[in-house]
Amino acid sequence: DTAVSQTPKYLVTQMGNDKSIKCEQNLGHDTMYWYKQDSKKFLKIMFSYNNKELIINETVPNRFSPKSPDKAHLNLHINSLELGDSAVYFCASSQGGSQGGQETQYFGPGTRLLVL
């Protein structure tokens, strides 16, 4: 059983298009995250939601908009895609509760986005 799942796994699209990536977790966690990992492999936090509420919103272009319909889902919509958006996007979840070890994050398999 997959704990954190993302779709699609691969996404190839043209500049200027709008695309969405979906994430679901079946761990019963309260907190979900979106990360971007570029070619240098540095993991950069983009957003974090706790119980459907936005708690982290790093400096990310407003072309990126997260949506959390319920605490098990956190989707990422990207408008007007640019070449620099090409990266691997990881979704993650943690139990939450602000207790150190309960913040262990479990990652989805990643979505490899290539903008042409």
Place this chain on the structure above:
Amino acid sequence: GQNIDQPTEMTATEGAIVQINCTYQTSGFNGLFWYQQHAGEAPTFLSYNVLDGLEEKGRFSSFLSRSKGYSYLLLKELQMKDSASYLCAAMDSNYQLIWGAGTKLIIKP
């Protein structure tokens, strides 16, 4: 500012021992995580330290010194499958993870 430093790349021999160091500077501290990431895959959790000392988990051990802002991951009896990137991440006072850039570990026969 908040910062994590770890070596970019290390090479070791199959069957040997390797130590990957990590130093951190954070606003407050709520623990230190190590993750393993194989090429093309997602990071997977290895260890969590919040108290000083060594935590052993099979072939992998993780050490923390809060006073020095220092941690290391020790891998024993290296196997080819241990070739991966190892990510150090420190949790600040807001329970947010500050990630290092990762150490790429290359294992040679």
